[in-house]
Amino acid sequence: MYKKKPLLILTGPTAVGKTSLSIGLAKALNGEIISADSMQVYRHMDIGTAKIKKEQMQGIPHYLIDEYEPFEEFNVAVFQARCKECIEEIHKKGKLPILVGGTGFYIQSVLYSVNFEETEADSAYRTELTAFAKEHGTAALHEKLILVDRESAETIHPNNVKRVIRALEYYKQTGQKISEHNKVQQGKEPAYDFRYYALTLPREILYKRINQRVDSMREEGLVEEVKKLLAMGCKREMVSMQGLGYKEILSALEGEGTLEHAFERIKQETRHFAKRQFTWFKRERDVTWIDKGQFQSEEALLAYCIQDWQTHFR
RNA sequence: GGCGACUUAGCCAAGUGGUAAGGCACGGGACUGCAACUCCCUGAUCACCGGUUCAAAUCCGAUAGUCGCCU
Numbered sequence: 001m002y003k004k005k006p007l008l009i010l011t012g013p014t015a016v017g018k019t020s021l022s023i024g025l026a027k028a029l030n031g032e033i034i035s036a037d038s039m040q041v042y043r044h045m046d047i048g049t050a051k052i053k054k055e056q057m058q059g060i061p062h063y064l065i066d067e068y069e070p071f072e073e074f075n076v077a078v079f080q081a082r083c084k085e086c087i088e089e090i091h092k093k094g095k096l097p098i099l100v101g102g103t104g105f106y107i108q109s110v111l112y113s114v115n116f117e118e119t120e121a122d123s124a125y126r127t128e129l130t131a132f133a134k135e136h137g138t139a140a141l142h143e144k145l146i147l148v149d150r151e152s153a154e155t156i157h158p159n160n161v162k163r164v165i166r167a168l169e170y171y172k173q174t175g176q177k178i179s180e181h182n183k184v185q186q187g188k189e190p191a192y193d194f195r196y197y198a199l200t201l202p203r204e205i206l207y208k209r210i211n212q213r214v215d216s217m218r219e220e221g222l223v224e225e226v227k228k229l230l231a232m233g234c235k236r237e238m239v240s241m242q243g244l245g246y247k248e249i250l251s252a253l254e255g256e257g258t259l260e261h262a263f264e265r266i267k268q269e270t271r272h273f274a275k276r277q278f279t280w281f282k283r284e285r286d287v288t289w290i291d292k293g294q295f296q297s298e299e300a301l302l303a304y305c306i307q308d309w310q311t312h313f314r
Numbered sequence: 315g316g317c318g319a320c321u322u323a324g325c326c327a328a329g330u331g332g333u334a335a336g337g338c339a340c341g342g343g344a345c346u347g348c349a350a351c352u353c354c355c356u357g358a359u360c361a362c363c364g365g366u367u368c369a370a371a372u373c374c375g376a377u378a379g380u381c382g383c384c385u
Contacts, residue, residue, distance in 0.1 A: 037350085074348090079347095103350080109346070109347090115346090157344080157354055162348070163352070181346080242349095245350080246350090270350080273350055275340095277350095279342080279344080283345095
């Protein structure tokens with residue numbers, strides 16, 4: 001029995017096979033799926049995000065997929081709020097919410113209930129600081145941070161302009177140090193009876209799968225998809241267009257290099273992304289690793305997961 | 315068979331006498347409102363042998379491999 005509300009989390013690097021496993025889990029455990037993916041929330045971005053298709057869902061309800069337009073703003077705070085709503089809704093139905101996706105940052109935000117309420121993105125201030133960094137250099141920007149929040153300044157590398165700006169923004173809006181805020185948030189305990197599964201595969205196999213996936217994206221018409229997005233008015237600067245596969249095709253279409261080259265880059269950068277995901281999940285506490293390579297078949301893998309879940313929350 | 319060029323880390327590539335730039339890849343790491351983002355860290359003794367020199371990746375000779383041209 002559960003002491004708190006149950007939550008099953010399934011993650012892992014891109015292209016390990018989260019999607020297919022998630023369907024099996026949902027069916028077996030009477031669950032519904034919430035996507036924890038920063039790109040699949042956008043409509044019209046199907047091929048490049050390897051979004052699950054309607055048929056594949058097999059009737060299992062999916063949340064946070066196709067919920068926003070590519071030009072809408074979406075971020076962790078929005079995700080967290082929406083995700084919590086979905087979890088509640090699913091619980092109300094007496095079903096198990098299954099959070100599936102590769103955006104570790106998003107998963108963290110809901111599992112540990114990181115508090116985002118107080119502040120809001122201040123785009124004017126952000127652009128102002130970005131311009132400042134461009135003019136006076138990253139070191140000068142970093143010095144501003146040293147003045148208000150020495151601790152953050154020590155952790156954030158001066159070249160990491162984005163993070164430096166966020167820390168400054170936080171200070172401007174709240175009058176407090178983001179390092180203090182983070183310290184408080186880090187100590188939080190999960191509000192759920194959860195299991196946090198991270199699927200993994202040997203590097204070489206994963207990389208091969210990534211390459212194949214990118215090839216099939218090309219065959220399925222990723223280029224056409226990007227052209228459509230362009231026709232809809234999507235611009236390079238939009239967060240959605242920074243997605244892997246989109247930014248590369250976009251720049252090829254705008255005359256920077258060939259499509260051939262673009263697809264090579266997509267493969268390369270997807271591998272890098274997978275590596276970053278490993279780094280993230282490795283240091284995340286409470287993760288249960290599941291090496292897919294250990295199992296003879298999908299079924300065996302699924303059976304193992306189901307059993308693990310049930311032995312923890314019988 | 316002859317002539318010529320080339321041979322620097324997994325790849326690309328600077329360096330032409332004073333003790334090995336850089337880029338990419340691989341690997342590792344950070345990350346608490348842009349996160350599929352952004353950022354950080356990490357490698358060689360210069361094909362091989364011999365010689366010249368206080369000192370050679372850099373000069374000379376031999377060997378091997380690669381490429382080009384010639385008969």
